[in-house]
Amino acid sequence: MSENNVSRRTMLRNVALAASLGGLPADAAQHVHNAAAEDKKATGVYKPKLFTPHEFTTLASLSETIIPGARAAGAAEFIDLLAAHNDELAAIFTGGIAWLDREMLRRHNTPDYVGAKPGQQTALLDLIAYRKNDSPELGPGIRFFEWARKMAADAYYTSKAGIAELGYKGNAGMTEFKIPREAIDYAMKKSELA
Amino acid sequence: MLQVIRSPNVHDVVVIGSGAGGGTVVHVLTGLGVNVTLIEAGPMLNPAKDFKEHMWPHQVGHRGAGDAAEQYFDKQQWGYFNAPNGYWDIEGEPYTTVPGTTFKWFRSRVIGGRTNHYGRISLRFADYDFKPYSTDGLGDDWPITYEDIAPYYDKAETFIGVTGTKENIRSAPDGIFQTPPDPRVHEILVKHACDGLKIPCIPSRMAMLTKPLNGRAACHYCGQCGRGCVTASNYSSSQVQIFPAMKTGRVQVITNAMARELITDGTGKVVAVSYIDKNTRTEKQVRCRSVVVAASACESARLLLNSKSARHANGLANSSGVIGRYLTDSVGFGLSGRIPALEGLPKHDSDGFGGMHMYIPWWEYAKKNKEFPRGYHVEIGGGFRMPQLGMTHGSCRRHEGYGPSLKQKIAGDYGVTVSLAGRGEMIPNQHTYCEIDPAVVDRFGIPVLRFSFRWTEHEVRQARHMQATFQEIIQKMGGTVSGLANPEREGEGISIGGTIIHELGTVRMGNDPNSSALNAYCQAHDAKNLFVADAAPFVSNPDKNPTLTITALAWRTAEYLAEELKKGNV
Numbered sequence: 001m002s003e004n005n006v007s008r009r010t011m012l013r014n015v016a017l018a019a020s021l022g023g024l025p026a027d028a029a030q031h032v033h034n035a036a037a038e039d040k041k042a043t044g045v046y047k048p049k050l051f052t053p054h055e056f057t058t059l060a061s062l063s064e065t066i067i068p069g070a071r072a073a074g075a076a077e078f079i080d081l082l083a084a085h086n087d088e089l090a091a092i093f094t095g096g097i098a099w100l101d102r103e104m105l106r107r108h109n110t111p112d113y114v115g116a117k118p119g120q121q122t123a124l125l126d127l128i129a130y131r132k133n134d135s136p137e138l139g140p141g142i143r144f145f146e147w148a149r150k151m152a153a154d155a156y157y158t159s160k161a162g163i164a165e166l167g168y169k170g171n172a173g174m175t176e177f178k179i180p181r182e183a184i185d186y187a188m189k190k191s192e193l194a
Numbered sequence: 195m196l197q198v199i200r201s202p203n204v205h206d207v208v209v210i211g212s213g214a215g216g217g218t219v220v221h222v223l224t225g226l227g228v229n230v231t232l233i234e235a236g237p238m239l240n241p242a243k244d245f246k247e248h249m250w251p252h253q254v255g256h257r258g259a260g261d262a263a264e265q266y267f268d269k270q271q272w273g274y275f276n277a278p279n280g281y282w283d284i285e286g287e288p289y290t291t292v293p294g295t296t297f298k299w300f301r302s303r304v305i306g307g308r309t310n311h312y313g314r315i316s317l318r319f320a321d322y323d324f325k326p327y328s329t330d331g332l333g334d335d336w337p338i339t340y341e342d343i344a345p346y347y348d349k350a351e352t353f354i355g356v357t358g359t360k361e362n363i364r365s366a367p368d369g370i371f372q373t374p375p376d377p378r379v380h381e382i383l384v385k386h387a388c389d390g391l392k393i394p395c396i397p398s399r400m401a402m403l404t405k406p407l408n409g410r411a412a413c414h415y416c417g418q419c420g421r422g423c424v425t426a427s428n429y430s431s432s433q434v435q436i437f438p439a440m441k442t443g444r445v446q447v448i449t450n451a452m453a454r455e456l457i458t459d460g461t462g463k464v465v466a467v468s469y470i471d472k473n474t475r476t477e478k479q480v481r482c483r484s485v486v487v488a489a490s491a492c493e494s495a496r497l498l499l500n501s502k503s504a505r506h507a508n509g510l511a512n513s514s515g516v517i518g519r520y521l522t523d524s525v526g527f528g529l530s531g532r533i534p535a536l537e538g539l540p541k542h543d544s545d546g547f548g549g550m551h552m553y554i555p556w557w558e559y560a561k562k563n564k565e566f567p568r569g570y571h572v573e574i575g576g577g578f579r580m581p582q583l584g585m586t587h588g589s590c591r592r593h594e595g596y597g598p599s600l601k602q603k604i605a606g607d608y609g610v611t612v613s614l615a616g617r618g619e620m621i622p623n624q625h626t627y628c629e630i631d632p633a634v635v636d637r638f639g640i641p642v643l644r645f646s647f648r649w650t651e652h653e654v655r656q657a658r659h660m661q662a663t664f665q666e667i668i669q670k671m672g673g674t675v676s677g678l679a680n681p682e683r684e685g686e687g688i689s690i691g692g693t694i695i696h697e698l699g700t701v702r703m704g705n706d707p708n709s710s711a712l713n714a715y716c717q718a719h720d721a722k723n724l725f726v727a728d729a730a731p732f733v734s735n736p737d738k739n740p741t742l743t744i745t746a747l748a749w750r751t752a753e754y755l756a757e758e759l760k761k762g763n764v
């Protein structure tokens with residue numbers, strides 16, 4: 001399967017090959033190059049556009065707990081960028097983080113969520129991560145957590161690391177469409193359709 | 195409006211709209227040496243700039259959500275990465291619905307219209323599809339037969355490039371095909387399940403190239419047709435018909451020009467097209483010898499209904515009163531299932547075509563005493579898709595929790611779902627139509643359409659048949675049904691009218707001028723130099739996506755028009 005691995009070079013080669021057979025206009029070829037070009041390396045430290053440093057740190061830590069790897073995948077940056085242009089989203093996250101902090105203070109007398117002990121954090125998350133615990137007391141936390149979870153997952157699974165973890169091998173281009181025999185045999189055998 | 199600017203010269207043919215219908219007319223006429231003026235409401239398309247093929251979600255900061263997180267609040271009109279200009283709502287250009295009914299109208303405003311990002315499923319109508327009334331007493335027969343249109347299916351397929359295989363199935367006539375790509379793993383499973391149920395499952399017929407054609411490259415199997423294909427390996431009116439026609443020097447393209455009205459003279463002939471130049475918001479007129487309206491079925495009906503005069507009080511070409519009536523969409527119903535046989539499947543590149551490689555044509559056409567009239571085909575979805583925003587929302591909601599265990603479940607859900615989507619025939623009914631809303635105009639001052647839409651028992655029973663069949667197929671694969679797969683649906687799980695985007699029939703053809711607007715060549719009974727070349731002329735809405743038939747019919751209309759111009763008849 002290695003020839004089908006996600007590789008920008010493979011894609012360019014395959015597109016170029018397909019194009020050479022059919023006459024790809026120069027501007028189109030250039031577009032393919034641009035799209036396939038390596039992402040620009042981010043320079044310097046990200047400056048939050050909406051969140052306070054405290055909120056941003058909390059969000060980064062919470063995302064990482066929800067989806068390990070989400071911090072490096074830029075979950076907090078992603079949410080900050082969008083919330084800076086969307087008041088509804090901003091309110092969901094600033095309100096949610098404030099709720100977490102207040103809940104920590106109430107339960108453990110620690111000033112905030114990030115400052116609490118890992119065990120104290122997960123004790124609270126274990127409650128708000130499930131709809132079955134819905135109550136007037138936990139409701140706001142549960143609804144916030146659903147947002148944090150889906151956006152952390154979005155950030156991670158659209159990042160290079162997340163895509164690699166899922167094992168997506170496409171966006172590579174092929175000159176001929178072929179499915180590995182072992183994959184077909186695997187599914188046929190398991191399905192008992194053969 | 196101060197002054198209407200009129201063109202000094204008389205244009206031979208003015209075509210309104212550059213989608214599948216308009217693009218075909220422009221291609222055919224310019225090929226026959228006829229000069230054409232094309233009026234298009236949207237801007238020019240520049241694929242190299244406008245298409246986002248091959249981009250990864252992490253190449254943009256918002257990952258595809260839109261700058262203001264539109265996708266998270268259902269405010270994104272169309273996916274960020276998709277080809278431009280397709281909308282359920284267009285700012286300043288509303289449409290209304292009769293109270294108590296729902297209808298959604300998908301419009302594009304750009305060179306190429308909706309073909310820049312359509313699904314490219316290209317199915318011929320069957321012989322019996324042109325004779326629905328003779329077959330079961332419902333609806334009306336077409337004024338043409340399969341034999342009349344078959345040569346134009348041949349021309350259309352040969353020119354645009356369609357994949358497929360010879361199958362000898364009456365509901366799915368064979369055509370002139372390029373070799374299709376191999377099936378994907380989940381499609382092989384569906385095929386085997388169907389074999390066991392005696393349901394046909396065959397290579398799908400798609401307007402994509404597996405071999406180069408007319409300077410267009412063969413597909414490189416990236417699965418991203420919806421974003422627009424930079425190598426023009428799939429059919430779009432813009433890249434395959436309009437741009438090449440522009441190179442002939444025989445077409446003058448006027449973009450950002452919204453046709454408002456067709457102007458007629460004392461004899462009832464069309465003498466000019468009046469349009470709003472969107473750049474200047476002024477009204478302009480082009481004088482013409484003949485006009486081909488191809489603004490998409492409902493826009494064409496709207497334009498004709500708005501072209502009122504003393505002679506044409508109900509709108510142009512509407513002495514029969516049929517314009518706007520006989521509106522239909524396809525019946526849509528979807529189910530998806532989790533297939534354990536796909537769990538742990540060795541990962542591989544399954545991108546392939548942007549769309550299915552196998553499909554299920556209708557199979558019960560010979561059955562007597564069916565529970566519902568007509569039939570449907572089934573579209574198959576699945577595979578290891580490029581991860582994108584929202585892909586894991588279902589898993590997050592289902593599994594809840596967090597941490598490594600959630601990640602494991604998300605990974606386990608990837609690529610194990612197969613979806614089946616039925617697309618079936620709706621019978622026209624008197625509660626389903628469009629008309630001019632007397633109270634509302636758009637931002638150009640043009641009266642807008644008001645829709646009324648209703649399914650009847652025919653369609654509801656058909657959707658139930660789909661549900662039962664899809665359950666059987668999923669179970670046969672060893673899977674469990676996981677949910678209704680139509681994003682927008684009514685109580686019974688049936689799609690909301692318009693959302694399958696096969697709206698048509700609003701300016702129908704027929705032999706009798708009392709019950710049809712157009713003759714067998716899509717020429718207005720009431721105005722000999724007026725033609726319609728989109729899906730408005732269709733007499734019925736068979737269980738096949740309409741675009742290949744739009745292309746074939748437009749091709750035939752254009753050849754007829756060229757002949758009539760030569761003879762001096764129009």
Ligand SMILES: Cc1cc2nc3c(=O)[nH]c(=O)nc-3n(C[C@H](O)[C@H](O)[C@H](O)COP(=O)(O)OP(=O)(O)OC[C@H]3O[C@@H](n4cnc5c(N)ncnc54)[C@H](O)[C@@H]3O)c2cc1C
Pocket residue numbers: 210211212213214215216233234235236280300301302303304305306307308309311312313314315316451452453454488489490491493497695696727728729739740741742744
């Ligand atoms: C997501 C999606 C998937 C689809 N999948 C399939 C499929 O797999 N197979 C299939 O057969 N069909 C499919 N369709 C439907 C297909 O796109 C349409 O049937 C086809 O594009 C209709 O062609 P048309 O020429 O009638 O209109 P359009 O393609 O809509 O083009 C009409 C053009 O006219 C212009 N226009 C409108 N009003 C005016 C005016 N007053 N003045 C000037 N210009 C005007 C518009 O700007 C537009 O460019 C799909 C559609 C969508 C959106």
Ligand code: SF4
Pocket residue numbers: 247402403412413414415416417418419420422423424425426427428546547548
């Ligand atoms: S799948 Fe093929 S036709 Fe579709 S966008 Fe990719 S290269 Fe073009």
